[in-house]
Amino acid sequence: xxxxxxxxxxxxxxxxxxxxxxxxxxxxxxxxxxxxxxxxxxxxxxxxxxxxxxxxxxxxxxxxxxxxxxxxxxxxxxxxxxxxxxxxxxxxxxxxxxxxxxxxxxxxxxxxxxxxxxxxxxxxxxxxxxxxxxxxxxxxxxxxxxxxxxxxxxxxxxxxxxxxxxxxxxxxxxxxxxxxxxxxxxxxxxxxxxxxxxxxxxxxxxxxxxxxxxxxxxxxxxxxxxxxxxxxxxxxxxxxxxxxxxxxxxxxxxxxxxxxxxxxxxxxxxxxxxxxxxxxxxxxxxxxxxxxxxxxxxxxxxxxxxxxxxxxxxxxxxxxxxxxxxxxxxxxxxxxxxxxxxxxxxxxxxxxxxxxxxxxxxxxxxxxxxxxxxxxxxxxxxxxxxxxxxxxxxxxxxxxxxxxxxxxxxxxxxxxxxxxxxxxxxxxxxxxxxxxxxxxxxxxxxxxxxxxxxxxxxxxxxxxxxxxxxxxxxxxxxxxxxxxxxxxxxxx
Amino acid sequence: xxxxxxxxxxxxxxxxxxxxxxxxxxxxxxxxxxxxxxxxxxxxxxxxxxxxxxxxxxxxxxxxxxxxxxxxxxxxxxxxxxxxxxxxxxxxxxxxxxxxxxxxxxxxxxxxxxxxxxxxxxxxxxxxxxxxxxxxxxxxxxxxxxxxxxxxxxxxxxxxxxxxxxxxxxxxxxxxxxxxxxxxxxxxxxxxxxxxxxxxxxxxxxxxxxxxxxxxxxxxxxxxxxxxxxxxxxxxxxxxxxxxxxxxxxxxxxxxxxxxxxxxxxxxxxxxxxxxxxxxxxxxxxxxxxxxxxxxxxxxxxxxxxxxxxxxxxxxxxxxxxxxxxxxxxxxxxxxxxxxxxxxxxxxxxxxxxxxxxxxxxxxxxxxxxxxxxxxxxxxxxxxxxxxxxxxxxxxxxxxxxxxxxxxxxxxxxxxxxxxxxxxxxxxxxxxxxxxxxxxxxxxxxxxxxxxxxxxxxxxxxxxxxxxxxxxxxxxxxxxxxxxxxxxxxxxxxxxxx
Numbered sequence: 001x002x003x004x005x006x007x008x009x010x011x012x013x014x015x016x017x018x019x020x021x022x023x024x025x026x027x028x029x030x031x032x033x034x035x036x037x038x039x040x041x042x043x044x045x046x047x048x049x050x051x052x053x054x055x056x057x058x059x060x061x062x063x064x065x066x067x068x069x070x071x072x073x074x075x076x077x078x079x080x081x082x083x084x085x086x087x088x089x090x091x092x093x094x095x096x097x098x099x100x101x102x103x104x105x106x107x108x109x110x111x112x113x114x115x116x117x118x119x120x121x122x123x124x125x126x127x128x129x130x131x132x133x134x135x136x137x138x139x140x141x142x143x144x145x146x147x148x149x150x151x152x153x154x155x156x157x158x159x160x161x162x163x164x165x166x167x168x169x170x171x172x173x174x175x176x177x178x179x180x181x182x183x184x185x186x187x188x189x190x191x192x193x194x195x196x197x198x199x200x201x202x203x204x205x206x207x208x209x210x211x212x213x214x215x216x217x218x219x220x221x222x223x224x225x226x227x228x229x230x231x232x233x234x235x236x237x238x239x240x241x242x243x244x245x246x247x248x249x250x251x252x253x254x255x256x257x258x259x260x261x262x263x264x265x266x267x268x269x270x271x272x273x274x275x276x277x278x279x280x281x282x283x284x285x286x287x288x289x290x291x292x293x294x295x296x297x298x299x300x301x302x303x304x305x306x307x308x309x310x311x312x313x314x315x316x317x318x319x320x321x322x323x324x325x326x327x328x329x330x331x332x333x334x335x336x337x338x339x340x341x342x343x344x345x346x347x348x349x350x351x352x353x354x355x356x357x358x359x360x361x362x363x364x365x366x367x368x369x370x371x372x373x374x375x376x377x378x379x380x381x382x383x384x385x386x387x388x389x390x391x392x393x394x395x396x397x398x399x400x401x402x403x404x405x406x407x408x409x410x411x412x413x414x415x416x417x418x419x420x421x422x423x424x425x426x427x428x429x430x431x432x433x434x435x436x437x438x439x440x441x442x443x444x445x446x447x448x449x450x451x452x453x454x455x456x457x458x459x460x461x462x463x464x465x466x467x468x469x470x471x472x473x474x475x476x477x478x479x480x481x482x483x484x485x486x487x488x489x490x491x492x
Numbered sequence: 493x494x495x496x497x498x499x500x501x502x503x504x505x506x507x508x509x510x511x512x513x514x515x516x517x518x519x520x521x522x523x524x525x526x527x528x529x530x531x532x533x534x535x536x537x538x539x540x541x542x543x544x545x546x547x548x549x550x551x552x553x554x555x556x557x558x559x560x561x562x563x564x565x566x567x568x569x570x571x572x573x574x575x576x577x578x579x580x581x582x583x584x585x586x587x588x589x590x591x592x593x594x595x596x597x598x599x600x601x602x603x604x605x606x607x608x609x610x611x612x613x614x615x616x617x618x619x620x621x622x623x624x625x626x627x628x629x630x631x632x633x634x635x636x637x638x639x640x641x642x643x644x645x646x647x648x649x650x651x652x653x654x655x656x657x658x659x660x661x662x663x664x665x666x667x668x669x670x671x672x673x674x675x676x677x678x679x680x681x682x683x684x685x686x687x688x689x690x691x692x693x694x695x696x697x698x699x700x701x702x703x704x705x706x707x708x709x710x711x712x713x714x715x716x717x718x719x720x721x722x723x724x725x726x727x728x729x730x731x732x733x734x735x736x737x738x739x740x741x742x743x744x745x746x747x748x749x750x751x752x753x754x755x756x757x758x759x760x761x762x763x764x765x766x767x768x769x770x771x772x773x774x775x776x777x778x779x780x781x782x783x784x785x786x787x788x789x790x791x792x793x794x795x796x797x798x799x800x801x802x803x804x805x806x807x808x809x810x811x812x813x814x815x816x817x818x819x820x821x822x823x824x825x826x827x828x829x830x831x832x833x834x835x836x837x838x839x840x841x842x843x844x845x846x847x848x849x850x851x852x853x854x855x856x857x858x859x860x861x862x863x864x865x866x867x868x869x870x871x872x873x874x875x876x877x878x879x880x881x882x883x884x885x886x887x888x889x890x891x892x893x894x895x896x897x898x899x900x901x902x903x904x905x906x907x908x909x910x911x912x913x914x915x916x917x918x919x920x921x922x923x924x925x926x927x928x929x930x931x932x933x934x935x936x937x938x939x940x941x942x943x944x945x946x947x948x949x950x951x952x953x954x955x956x957x958x959x960x961x962x963x964x965x966x967x968x969x970x971x972x973x974x975x976x977x978x979x980x981x982x983x984x985x986x987x988x989x990x
Contacts, residue, residue, distance in 0.1 A: 390641055391634040392562070400563065403678050419671045426667050434659070438651045469568075472561040489564055 004060040006053060007075035007130050009046040010085060013039055014123035018116045025112030032115040033100045039119060040093040047089045047126075051082040055477065061132070069132070070192040076132030079482025084129045084258045084337065088251045091341050092122055095250075097456040098349050099243040101449065105356055106241045107154050114154060118247060121147035125255045134181045134267075135191045137259065141177065141223070144255070145170045148248055155240040162235035169222060169232040176219030183212035197267045210276050216263055217278050224256035226282070226319045227289025230312045234296075237308035242352025245304070249311055249348055250341040257318045257337060264322065265330070270486055273325070283323025287417045289316030294424035301363050304351045306428060307344070310387065313421065314340045320414060321402050327489045329405025332398050334479045339386065339394035339467060346383040346460035350376050353449040353457065366432060371441040375448045379461030380436075384429040386464040389422045394467035401475075497548070499555040502570040502625040505541040505580065509534045509587075509614040509621075516611045524606065528595050531610050535591045538617065539584040542577070543972075549577050550973055550980070556627065563630060566687050571627035573691075574980040575761075578830050579624035579754050581972055582837045586746050587617050589953040593845055594738040596949030600852040603736060608645055613742075615642035620747040623754060629677045629687040632758065636673065636716075636751060640666045643748055646739045647732050658734040665718045665728040673715025673755075679708055680763065689758055691984035693765020702772060709774045712759045719752025720815055721808040723785040730804040737848030740800060745807055745840040750833055753814040757829065761985035766821045776907075778819035783913045786812035790920035797858045799847045802924060803840070806883065809917060810836045816910060817898050823988035825901020830978040831968070832894035835882070838961045839891055842879035845954035846872050849946040859928055864937025866929075869945050873932045875958035880925030882961050885918040890964035897978075 017039030024031040054060060059078040063069065077085075096118075103114050124144025131137050149170065153163035185191055187208055188199040203209050222229040233253075237245050260282075264273065273279060293313030300306035318340070321333025353376050354369065355361050370377045386395035399418060406415035448454055467474070480488050512534035519527035545555055549572060559568040572580070594613070598606050619642055622635030640663075648659040681687050683699040695705065718725045729749070733740055743749075760769060760778070769775035789809035796802040810832070817829025849872050850856055850865065866873040882889030895914060902910035945951050969975040983989050 385641065391637050392568075397562070400674070400678070403675065404681070407678055407682050415675070419675055422671055423667060426663065430660075430663060434648070434656060437645070438648050438656055438659075469562070470560065472563060475564070476561070 001059050001061040001076070002057060003062065004053070005062055006046065006050045007060055007062040007077045008064070009050070010043045010089060010126045011123050011130065013043045013046065014119045014126065018119040018123065021116040021119060022112065025116070029111050032112045033103070036115040036119060037096060040089065040096055040122075043122070043126075044086075044089045044093050047082070047086040050077060051086050051478070054079055054082040055481065070190040070195040073136045074132040074192055074194075075130050076194065077130055079478060080258070080261070080334070081129045083334070083478050083482055084255065085126050087338050087341055088122065088125050088129065088255065091250055091345050092118070092247055094456045094459055095243065095246045095345055095349065098246065098352070098449075098453040100452055102243045102352055102356060102453070103241070106243070110154050114151070114243070117147045117150050121151060121247070121252075125251060128255050129258055132193050133191050134184065134193060134196065138174065138178050138181060141174055144252065145174060145223075148252060151244040151248065152236050152240040155244060158235075159239040159241075162232075162239045166232045166236045169229075173219045173222030173229070176215050176222065178219075180212045180214075180216030180219060183208055183215065187212065193262070193267050197269065200267065200272055201269055204272055204275055213263075213268070213276050213278060217260065217282065220256050220260045220263070221282070221285075221319075224253050224260065224319070225312055225315055227285055227292055227312065227316060230289065230293070233312055234305055234308040237311065238302065238305045242348065242355060246345050246348040246352060249308070250345040253311065253315045254318070254337045254341055257315065257322065257333070260322055261330070261333065265325070265484055265487060279323050279325050281323070283320055283411065283414060286316040286319025286323055287414050289313065289319065290417055290421045291424070294421055294428070298424060298428045302361055303354075303363055303366065303432065304348070304361055306363065306432075307347050307351060310425070310428070311344060313425070314344065314387070317399065317402060317418070320418060321405065324402075324405050324409050324411060324414070325487070326405045326408045327483070327487050328401050328408055330483055330487055331475055331479055331489075332401030332405055334482070335394075335401060335471060335475065336398035338474070339398045339464070342460055342463045342467060343383040343386045343395060346379050346457060346464065347387070349453065349457050349460065350380040350383075353453055357446045357449055358444055363432060363435065367435045368439040368441040370437040372444055372446050373448045375454050376457055377436055379457040381433065382461040382464050384433060386468070388426045388429055392465070392468045394464050394471060397468055397471040495553045496556045496571070497553055498557065499545075500557055501541055501545055502555055502572045503557045503559065505538055505584070506570070506618050506621045506625065508537050508541065510618040512614050513611045516614060517607060520607050527607060527610060528591075531591050531614060532588075534614060535584070535588040535617075538621065539588050542580045542584045542621070545572050546577060546581070546972065549574055550976055552980070562634075566628060566630050566681075568631050568634070569627040570622075570625040570631065571689075572625050574977045574984070575754075575757060575830060576624040576626075578834055578974070578977050578981070579750060580621050582750065582834050583617065583620045583624065583747055586742060586837060586841055586957070589956060590738050590742040590841070593741070593848070593950050593953040596947045597736065597738050597848050597852055600947055600950070601736070603649070605649070609649060609736070612642050612645045613739075616646070616743060616747055620751060623751045627689060629680060629689070629763070632689075632755070633670075633673060633677055636755065637670050639748060639751055640670060643743055646743065647735045649736055649739070650734065652734075655734045658731040661731045662728045665725060669715050669718035669725070672711045676708055676711035676715055679711070683708075689762035691762060691981075692987065693761070693763055693768055695764055695768055697768060697771055705768070706772055706774055709759075709764065709772065712763070713756070713778060716752050716755030716759060719748055720756050721749055721752065721785070721811045722781055722815060723788055723808070726785070726789075726808045729808055730801050733798075733800045733804045737800070737844060737851060740804070741841050741844030741848065744804065745844050746837045749807060749811055750837065753811050753818070753833060756815050757818045757833075760818045760821055761826065766986050769819075769821055775819050775821055779816055779907070779910060782812040782816035782819055783910055785809065786816065786917050787913055787920070790917050790924065794920070794924040797860055799850070799857060799859050799862070799928075800844070802859065803843050803847060806921070806924070807840060809921075810840065810883065813895070813898055813914070813917075817901055820901050820905040820907065820910070821986060822901055822904045823982045823986045824897055824904045826982035826986055827978045828894050828897025828899070828901050830981055831897055831974060834974055835890035835894045835961070835964060838957050838964065839879040839882040839889070842875050842954055842957040842961060843883075845950065845957065846876040846879070849950045849954065852950065853943050853946040854941060862928065863931045863935050864940045866932035868940055868943060871945055871951050871955055873929070875954045876932070877929045878958040878961055880921075880929060882965065884921040884925060888962070888965050890961050890968065892965060893968045
């Protein structure tokens with residue numbers, strides 16, 4: 001562990017940014033976006049730099065206020081947390097490019113709070129990823145959630161209701177997590193992750209430990225929208241403003257997935273995991289979630305809602321990987337964090353652009369839009385193909401590793417579900433693409449969105465392809481070193 | 493034994509048509525001549541690159557190209573071996589011809605969205621060459637799925653309800669097939685620890701139980717068999733005939749369906765190998781499926797009045813000739829199968845070109861309306877006659893040569909029943925093709941519109957392919973040394989020689 005100030009860099013930048021945004025926003029409303037942009041660019045640079053340093057030199061640590069753990073709060077960055085931080089910040093930055101015009105048109109009154117809240121949300125999310133302390137994680141968990149509720153609430157007329165529902169369920173999830181941490185604290189007397197990890201092996205077989213772990217997993221599953229705890233998600237995503245959805249959907253559930261990985265595979269050791277049947281439960285629930293989410297997506301007539309249900313299914317892929325817990329499955333899960341974040345943000349940006357440019361949002365009304373908004377739908381097509389899992393896009397390779405992981409674990413029914421679910425995904429995306437491309441264009445005075453939004457959509461669409469072709473670079477250079485030694489592929 | 497040379501040429505042959513896509517799109521509907529120029533340039537370069545590798549491959553060399561790794565220990569890797577060369581030569585040569593023909597066709601028929609059409613076509617060809625040169629299963633799969641996707645807009649092209657239904661059906665068959673193939677590949681990797689295609693196979697009986705290996709074989713055949721038009725999973729093919737005729741010609745007579753049978757050849761010869769297929773008994777099972785398909789398809793072809801549909805069923809039948817050769821897997825049958833992969837392509841594309849020329853000129857699609865057409869379109873119908881004679885297996889046209897190989901393969905495998913089925917199929921082919929030729933030339937029909945031939949852009953390619961069929965029938969080893977290539981791969985796979 002190398003002492004460094006890098007781990008607190010991103011959260012501090014975002015905290016400062018949020019405060020400055022509010023202050024400057026009082027004077028001049030239009031200052032909010034440029035300030036946020038600068039902050040996010042800097043955060044992206046810091047997070048990427050942090051990733052490179054961690055890859056080259058090993059994990060970093062920072063003791064807040066100089067207090068040594070386990071008493072003080074420690075920020076600990078290893079390959080995995082550096083990776084997830086970069087994903088969060090970079091995706092948010094790309095969505096921000098789109099956000100300038102969109103926020104101004106969708107929620108003109110709330111421009112300043114929106115961008116300030118966005119930074120608070122990211123502060124919470126990156127804090128969750130970077131902290132090495134279980135209780136501190138809860139604090140960031142709540143920060144991100146509160147900002148998330150507010151952002152979701154800023155949408156259409158139905159948004160406050162769905163935000164309230166999200167708040168109730170989210171608080172429930174957070175409480176579960178907190179109770180789990182409480183039990184752990186009672187058992188181990190420590191909240192520091194590394195410290196707890198070193199104490200837990202002596203407690204194998206302790207029933208309290210099982211309860212603690214189960215509660216934490218349940219709480220995190222709820223935030224991750226893992227079936228059957230996904231009820232809050234569809235409404236929240238559907239009614240939120242397009243920018244809020246495009247930020248929250250791709251990264252918020254992923255960070256919860258990251259915490260689940262952190263708790264199950266870093267805090268718990270393999271012998272301990274073997275005594276707690278969480279893995280197979282998560283795998284099976286997630287596999288069910290894939291089917292349910294996909295079937296529900298097929299049943300939707302609103303494109304945004306369809307994508308929301310598709311998120312339930314896609315997050316469940318990550319759940320399957322975590323549940324299986326074999327080296328390949330974990331590669332699949334972590335890679336899918338990146339691939340799904342990329343493709344889902346692209347898709348939500350497209351639905352947002354369509355709504356802003358044409359006011360349309362139902363499946364039927366997308367007919368012939370391929371000609372009207374060619375660039376937008378080029379990005380959409382790439383992302384949709386990745387969602388289905390067509391090679392060589394990023395979505396294909398995360399599923400490929402999941403399939404390999406399932407075969408290794410001998411879980412044939414899960415392999416079958418992961419493979420066959422592509423057909424369900426293909427069902428709802430090809431139905432939409434047929435409408436988009438194989439129909440005469442409507443007589444509409446609409447166009448692709450502005451340059452910034454177009455750049456972000458195209459960058460994400462191209463990213464899906466590049467990530468797919470270069471997936472092994474990520475797997476070999478970033479994801480493999482980031483996983484615990486016992487969970488790496490042999491020979492790498 | 494074989495010398496492998498590192499070379500970027502297989503990669504260039506794939507990428508050249510992909511690079512043409514942005515140029516095609518940028519030229520757009522406003523500058524059609526420039527746009528078509530890109531297609532022709534890419535097609536010429538592609539064919540040139542493929543042919544430039546031929547002499548060395550004939551001399552026993554192969555060209556390999558290892559691109560970046562895409563999965564642990566598995567790279568996007570290309571290898572131009574004799575079997576790959578056979579498919580690549582067919583696809584690249586016929587793409588060049590089809591490009592000329594396409595230009596004549598889409599302009600003659602006034603098709604819409606021609607830019608999308610030519611761009612998709614170029615992507616299809618990249619994928620097809622990728623399939624031929626893929627050195628391992630995962631690379632093969634990447635291009636195989638790309639081909640599925642790139643063909644979808646072409647089937648959908650007309651955007652009528654019928655086209656949409658055909659395109660949907662196409663996806664409903666090919667996407668699940670892709671998933672079966674994916675699963676099979678993942679399992680194979682677990683068993684064999686490699687995904688490389690190796691002549692003679694990478695699996696052996698000690699890796700899993702007989703039952704498991706049989707299931708694996710079934711998964712593979714489901715995966716590649718859909719595109720190969722094996723019954724009962726063939727019915728997307730006639731439905732896909734709703735596409736414009738050049739698409740049917742190149743893709744549904746050459747690229748897509750041949751990618752399917754090429755997949756069967758790779759699976760039987762390079763993943764399972766003759767020995768294991770014999771031990772499992774799956775070779776014989778597959779041969780039976782092929783035998784039944786080729787008979788049934790001919791019977792169904794007879795019932796079709798729509799010319800393109802008749803050709804589609806005929807294609808289903810002839811694909812199974814190749815599958816039969818792959819399943820019997822001895823030196824003769826393999827030679828026959830690989831030759832038929834090439835030769836069926838020249839004959840069938842001639843027939844499709846003719847059907848398209850007739851449609852563009854006269855707007856007739858039904859055979860019963862084509863009485864007396866021979867007088868109006870003598871070149872087209874003569875080419876048609878050559879193609880159909882060849883498919884029926886008349887000596888002097890290349891179809892006879894490959895069929896002779898397959899028949900000898902059935903004898904060598906001591907399965908005379910398949911010899912019988914091949915003979916029967918020849919008769920049935922004659923029965924459904926000859927009446928078309930007969931009524932075209934020997935029945936008077938003064939009511940037939942006097943329109944003459946279609947544009948030379950269409951007639952010239954179909955005369956060339958018909959002439960090729962004749963030439964290869966008389967001298968099968970001329971030019972590209974087809975006979976020698978087929979022998980090379982047969983020797984590598986089966987260890988035997990003719």
